[in-house]
Amino acid sequence: MASYEEVGIGDAVLLDEISVRAFVDNLRVRYNGGKIYTYIGEVCVSVNPYRTISLYGKEYVAQYKGREIFERPPHIFALADAAYKAMKRRGKDTCIVISGESGSGKTEASKIIMRYIAAVTNVAGQQEVERVKNILLQSNSILEAFGNAKTNRNDNSSRFGKYMDINFDFKGDPIGGNVQNYLLEKSRVVLQQQGERNFHSFYQVLFGATDSELSRLKLKRDVSQYHFIRQGGTPRVDSIADKADYKQCQQAFKTLGFTQEQVDAIWRIVAAILHLGNIEFSSGGEDTQIMNPKVVNNIAELLHVSPEEVRKALCHRVIAARGEVMEKRHTGSEASFGRDAFAKAIYERLFSFIVDGVNRAIEVRYEGTAARYKYSTVIGVLDIYGFEIFERNSFEQFCINYCNEKLQQLFIELVLKQEQEEYKREGIAWQNIDYFNNQVICDLVEQPHKGIISITDEACLNVGKVTDEMLLEAMEGKLKGHQHFTTRKLSPMDKELKHVEEFRIKHYAGDVVYNIKGFLEKNKDTLFQDFKRLMYSSSDPVISGMWPEGAQDITMTTKRPLTAGTLFKNSMVALVKNLGSKEPYYIRCIKPNEQKSPVIFDQERVTHQVNYLGLVENLRVRRAGFAYRQSYDRFLRRYKMISQYTWPNFHGGTEREGTKILIEEQGFTNDVKYGNTKIFIRSPQTLFALEQGRAKLIPGIVIFLQKMWRGAVCRLHYRRLVATLTILRHYRLYKMRSYILELNRVFKNVRQMPDYGQHVRWPAPPLVLQSMVADFQSIHNRWRAHMILSNVPKKDWPQLRIKVIAGDVLMGKRSDWGVREIWEGNYLASTKDNPEAATFQSAVRNMRNKDGFREVLFSSMVRKINKKDKMAERAVLLTDRHIYKLHSKTFKPLRSPIPISEVTGVSVSPGQDQLVIIHLRGGNDLVVSLSSLSNANRVGELTGLLLRQYSLMNRSELRVVVAPALQCMLGHKSRMVTVEESTVATFPAFRRGSKRGDLVYTWPSSMNKELPPPTTKSHHPRHAPPPPPSRSPNPNGYRNSNGYNHGHTKNNGHTTSYLHAQENGRTYANAGRY
Ligand SMILES: Nc1ncnc2c1ncn2[C@@H]1O[C@H](COP(=O)(O)OP(=O)(O)OP(=O)(O)O)[C@@H](O)[C@H]1O
């Protein structure tokens, strides 16, 4: 009913019409559409596909695991899951009853169920549970080898009924199990119809065993040599791989813990039966002889008994009468009968032994874990023969059909009981359901004294010659008038029944005519005691252990053993009782055709099966009152979208009220009943209408859900993102705060430090603060500058600025660049430097008037060399716009002034000399030696002023070269000026050098000044105590904020100190900005 693509109607309860025809038509439509499973409520009808279909893979297991039956398309997994869930959730024992005729797929279904259970259990991967599962699955191959055979209906037909319990622990994991077998078709051991085979085991050993194994078993790899397996004429079948199956069976024996001795004994018994089939008796007369005594030897050897005893048991019978023991020789036919009975009996015993072995392997182990498994729950799986109606039906069919009557009885009882109980629980008035109750047929078979089994047993009890005909007569006598029993004598007009041979039972599933021949014998199931004793006498403990009753003394009067009919009846009663105590689930298998074809749907054959399986009856019971019922919560959850009052959620009361509102809105009130916990819907049409309404809305809802889900996912991501960012932000803040605190700690006392913390190492900043730290450092630098500058009088700042600029390019390169001097600039205006200061000043005024500059930046006497290498005394004047070359006396300009923009660079030497080369555009540089009366050092001052003015005017920096040999241009020629110190010279002078074009500038070393040690060295190490305050403070010296003098005698010692401090590596560009 879920919204999947359906073919036909998935649940027959929803068919418009309840009839066999409508039901079969629906099965056909579904079968042709590849849908082999159809529900009748919770009963699963399975039509054998006769082909491998991919319906059982992992993806299917996942689709059905933990789901409700109605949620997914009909599937056997859904039923297995329902049984498993009921067992696990509610702790209920459940059982799955699989029925159907031979070849309809019962055994396959039971294996699919077991595999499903194996797939959904043991999620914890326990080794022990895995072992149990493996044993449960492998037990199938042994049981099939010994209990299955090729028949004309099914190449792998189970010739026994099987009921298997699987035990589960409290977690729902399988911990063991138990197999119960019913009525093995042992007649097959000695007799097979044309086209059929004996049990697979015989062929497996012939085709699968090695040559040496075969020779030990005294066998030849030739089916035609053995009477018991050659009768059907089909030793090999395409669909059966005997050799591989033998291997698998041997492996399974190992897995299940059969000992080598046991396995050996098993195959020896199988071989002995084959040999037994070849025993022939001489016919005629009382003196029956074995024609092929060699075969007897083989049998004796294989069974570990003496050949003589084998021969005796086959030809004689020992009877004890009134304390006397007599030996009676068999007639030929008696001997043959005995031989066959013996062969059948040994095989049956062998089969029981194997089932016991399987049970030992899978039994629930209690050792040490008794308490844990005390409350194990069970799922039973019943794979039992369905109704059989052959041309000729004998005692076996009678038993099988009786079994099906019992199961139908149970089914009706349980379904009706469940239905009735549900009505009661739900407070709905019980309505009579019109169905056929087959109790009367069960009684016909099993009632004491009057039932067919009782009558047959009585006939067997009679001493003397009681024949099958007499038995039929007895039945006629006792069952006369019974509505479901008749014979030709009782209804003479019924020409279908043969006189004194046949009787008909009107089964719930159809009429079956049984032939009475063999009933008595099959019911008695005689096996001469001699054989039991023979087997018990075996020296092989495995074989003798199978026949404990052989130990009884011949003379002991034993109770008559129960007849086969009674044994079967008892086992059926026990089975039904067992199943009745469990919650049942049904799988009804249907065979679509006789040809084992995947494409034929034989309408007639299927109709027949639908009839005798009572499926329509089943449907009728299920539909008797209501086609559909569902708990209110589930109902509302499924259909709430149909009504505006219930979508998306009903808030107006209980789920029952919600359901009611929905039903009323849709106008279905008259077709439903409200139970205590469930809604009951009478007609399928109502349900269809609901389903259709739902199906129409589902696509929109799916899109809506997708939309919501996408939104939810995005919101989730967004929230995560925001959270991440918050964490990031806080973390970043934390890191920053920690760093700032650290800075705080490290720089706490910098105010007290002589270098204001310049030497303090900056802790490594977190990544986020790296760019910020540069700013901090710049702030620190500014602060330091501020601290230093605050000790410098404002009027000295312009001078300091020039010094910084000069220092920037000269410090460290020139030994003395005049930093310690007071830079006054316009020296020629002062009589200190120029006695003709007045003349100079008047000349300057003229020039200012003429050229319109604003201020004089620098003036000095110089010794100049020209392009002709001639030295001359001159004066140089630097204004804010030009450079003038002046006459040394009159101070008149000798040429028109050179605009500062013409300057291209400055070169000076590293020594104390006063050489300055001002590079100019036009091929004639100004090459001069500054001179003064006080022998002052003014190279730095001129360089600084020139640099500053140039950068103010051109917004770019001038190149400064400091080197002992300097290049210059004179008369458009490149010349080298080499600086030489001379001890003999008394004044600085230029001369030609040794190389053509070179010039030498000599500087008298006598003019060198004594330099104080570098100022940086006077800095105190970080933790060293500051120097003591100067006792007699220099009148020109400044104090820093600590009150300490820097120890320079000149009035601008602070500047020097600052600039030298910069030498530690700080840039002068920064300082220049101050
Ligand atoms: N679900 C299935 N998928 C594929 N093939 C199947 C399926 N069910 C049955 N068959 C085929 O049908 C054959 C007969 O099935 P199975 O032996 O289960 O019948 P059965 O009802 O147990 O018969 P019997 O009463 O004779 O034992 C299988 O050997 C297999 O080839």
Ligand SMILES: [Mg+2]
């Ligand atoms: Mg089977």
